[in-house]
Amino acid sequence: xxxxxxxxxxxxxxxxxxxxxxxxHEALKRKGEGAQDLVLVDVREKHEWNxxxxxxxxxxxxxxxxxxxxxxxxxKTKPVVLYCAGGVRSLMAGATLKQMGYQNVISMAGGxxxxxARGYEVxxxxxxxxxxxxxxxxxxxxxxxGEAGQLKLLDSRVLxxxxxxxxxxxxxxxxxxxxxxIGVIDSDVVDESNLQRQILHNxxxxxxxKAESARETIEALNPDVKVIxxxxxxxxxxxxxxxxxxxxIIDGTDNFPTRYLLNDASIIANKPVVHGSVFRFExxxxxxxxxxxxxxxxxxPEPPPAALAPSCAEAGVLxxxxxxxxxxxxxxxxxxxxxxxxxxxxxxxxxxxxxxEFSELKLYRxxxxxxxxxxxxxxxxxxxxxxxALSA
Amino acid sequence: xxxxxxxxxxxxxAGGAKQVSAQGNTLAEVLADLYRQYPAxxxxxxxxxxxxxxxNVYVNDQDVRYLQxxxxxxxxxxxxxxxxAMAGGGQE
Numbered sequence: 001x002x003x004x005x006x007x008x009x010x011x012x013x014x015x016x017x018x019x020x021x022x023x024x025h026e027a028l029k030r031k032g033e034g035a036q037d038l039v040l041v042d043v044r045e046k047h048e049w050n051x052x053x054x055x056x057x058x059x060x061x062x063x064x065x066x067x068x069x070x071x072x073x074x075x076k077t078k079p080v081v082l083y084c085a086g087g088v089r090s091l092m093a094g095a096t097l098k099q100m101g102y103q104n105v106i107s108m109a110g111g112x113x114x115x116x117a118r119g120y121e122v123x124x125x126x127x128x129x130x131x132x133x134x135x136x137x138x139x140x141x142x143x144x145x146g147e148a149g150q151l152k153l154l155d156s157r158v159l160x161x162x163x164x165x166x167x168x169x170x171x172x173x174x175x176x177x178x179x180x181x182i183g184v185i186d187s188d189v190v191d192e193s194n195l196q197r198q199i200l201h202n203x204x205x206x207x208x209x210k211a212e213s214a215r216e217t218i219e220a221l222n223p224d225v226k227v228i229x230x231x232x233x234x235x236x237x238x239x240x241x242x243x244x245x246x247x248x249i250i251d252g253t254d255n256f257p258t259r260y261l262l263n264d265a266s267i268i269a270n271k272p273v274v275h276g277s278v279f280r281f282e283x284x285x286x287x288x289x290x291x292x293x294x295x296x297x298x299x300x301p302e303p304p305p306a307a308l309a310p311s312c313a314e315a316g317v318l319x320x321x322x323x324x325x326x327x328x329x330x331x332x333x334x335x336x337x338x339x340x341x342x343x344x345x346x347x348x349x350x351x352x353x354x355x356x357e358f359s360e361l362k363l364y365r366x367x368x369x370x371x372x373x374x375x376x377x378x379x380x381x382x383x384x385x386x387x388x389a390l391s392a
Numbered sequence: 393x394x395x396x397x398x399x400x401x402x403x404x405x406a407g408g409a410k411q412v413s414a415q416g417n418t419l420a421e422v423l424a425d426l427y428r429q430y431p432a433x434x435x436x437x438x439x440x441x442x443x444x445x446x447x448n449v450y451v452n453d454q455d456v457r458y459l460q461x462x463x464x465x466x467x468x469x470x471x472x473x474x475x476x477a478m479a480g481g482g483q484e
Contacts, residue, residue, distance in 0.1 A: 256477070277478045279400045284478075300477040304446040305439075315401075355410075361473070364455050 009091060016094030018109040021118050024081055028056065038079040041072070043093045044112070048085060054115060055123040057083070062093050069097065076102045083108035083115070126151055132224065136178055144340045150178060154224060156337045159183040159246040161234060161262065163214040165322030166252030166276045168200040170330040175218040175225045177334060182218060183246060185230035186210040197319035234258050236383075239265040248333050251275045252326065256303035257383045263288065263296040264371050264378040272343075274332045276325045278317050281353040283325035286344050286363065287332050290372060293345035298366040298373075303384050321353055394422050395471045398433075402474060405432035414472075419451060420462040422472055437474055447476045 001009075019027070024040075031038055042053050043062040053059065060068050062084070073080055080102055082090040090107040097105045108115070116122055128136065128147060132154075139145040145153075156179050160167040163186040171182055188210050190201045198210075205213040211229035218227050230242060234253075239261055243249055249266060251273050253259055266273045266288070273288040275296070288295050328349065335341045348361045371378040393413040398406055406412055407430070414429065416422035427434040437447050442462075449456045450473040456464045466472060 279478060282400045299448060301445040303477055304444075361450060361453055361475070362455070364458055366457075 008095075009088070012091045012095040012107075015098045016091055016105050016107050018087070018091070018107050019081065020109055021115040021120065024054075024083070024106075024108050024115070025118070025120050027081070028054075038081055039073050040081050040083070041069070042112075043082055043084050043090055048112075050125055050127055052112075052116070052122040052124055054083065054112065055121055062089050065093055065096055066100065069100070069102075073102075076100075077104065079104040079106065081106045081108060084111050086111040086113055132178075135222075135224075139177070145338065149338050149340075152338060153178045153334070154180040156248075157181040157183065157246045158333055158337075159185065159243060159249045160214075160252060161250065161258065162186050162252035162254070163198070163200055163210040164188070164194065164252055164254075165197045165278065165317065166326040166329060167214075167250065168198045169323045169326035170250050170252070170333070171214060171218060172200060172221065173327060173330045174333060175222045177330075178222065178224055179333075179337070180224065181226045181228065181246075183228040183230065183242070184211045184214045185232060185234060185242065186214070187231055187233045197317065197322050199323070234261060236261065240269065243269055243271055246271065248336050249273045250329050250333060252329075259296055260303070260381070260383040264381055264383070266290060267295055267372050267376075267378045272336050274329045274336070276322075276329045278322045278325050279315055281318050281321060282351065283321055283353075284348055284350045285325055285328045285332065286346075286348045287336070289336075289343065289345045294363045294365040295369060295372040297371040297381075298369045299363060301366075301370070318353060321351075324351060324353070393468055394466045396422065396426055397471060397473045399473075399475045399478075401476055401478060402433060402436055405436060406430045416466060418462065419449065419456055419464045419466055419472065422466050423462075436476065447474060449474055 027038060028040065040054060040057040042049055042057040042059045043065060045061055049059050058072050060072050080097060082093050082105065084090040087107060087109045090111065094105045094107045128150060133140065136150045139150050140147055158174055158179050160171050160183065163171065163184045167184070171184065175182060190205045190208055190210055190213050192206055194201055195203070200214045200217045201210065209231050211231050215227040215229050218225055232238065234242065243265055249262065249271055251259065251262060253262070262273060267290045270290050272290070275288055276285045277283060287293070332343055335343050346363050348363050349358060351358050365372070367373050370376055370381055393415050395411055396414050397411050398409065403410060412426065412429065414422045414425040416425050423438060438444055443449060451459060451464050451466055452470050
């Protein structure tokens, strides 16, 4: 250390008191008991942090200190304990924080090295592997996702109702994005007429279960993703058990009974449902988030009678359209999983492919809704007969 | 005349039109004029006296259930949107 840096250190020591690892340990213990409110900040580099850190610490590398600390610790009256590897960088970081107006700044003498030598607890951060870092590099570059967000996606579980027109693009992109567990429930087999839009399947899968075909395609795309298949229809006997394991449910169903069944079960289990539907050249998307926005029954308390359900007939759909709508569902799902942006809660987004137009309608919660209103009993509602099956 | 926008599933009953015009000062009157022009729509939108529970009706993007229902005022420059529950998903 040269003369000038010794001088900087001397001045920093005048500004910033130092605690030993024992004192910090004691203060953290008291904090754990609710006595004191202090923030522990690790100012080392990322590669040092990756080898272990003090549990509960925030990571603000010294190089980004001035830029990030006010976001990490907005309250400048809170005591801030800084540490680095040996106690030098944290002392200088402390002097910077003092300049920035932090009133109560402490540097841990001896740093992480001494902390560890004393045998105190060390946490190991979870990090992405080399291959994952490469695969998800474009996510890592977005601050709203980043490494923490990517780890969150890898820990996330999404259930797709149907591996058809909407489920195919949604599942494919969610798998590419690294959503760690994807459940697929579908009792159908692949038919040639599906291939115009259901991009998870291909010619060699005709006659195979769609859920199995989906698994093959997804696993070939991304080995990080675990696919759980249910060759089954969602019904009263299995709905609660199946959705319990998931964070978000993507509704790509084609019938009212399943939609009402899912609606009620998702309110009971407090799971958001990303709803989509398509018809010829138009589609719509919304998010039903229990108790934050309306549910499907707020919107449509009853299905239409069989004779009046014009959408039951094989109406046809432009093959690309469910691609657009299914991907909007995938986007909403990622937003919900990461807690970013403004999900389409209480908003119905419609897309008219021929006109090239998106528009939006506000949806309202019905305070009298039998499923999510004040005196609701979602466990006890009719799901109605399959009006389409009846009219067919 | 108010503009009435029809959800895709309703268009067959209106000769394929996406948007039609109808006259009236209230939603009830506008719908009556709509059914006069396209009788097949009546059954799909309002088979009974009251607005049916499987069709959502908006006047200028506001759900009429939270306005004055059939008595909601409709001006000549207003847009009525009819949006029935759709069965069609992506599965088929």
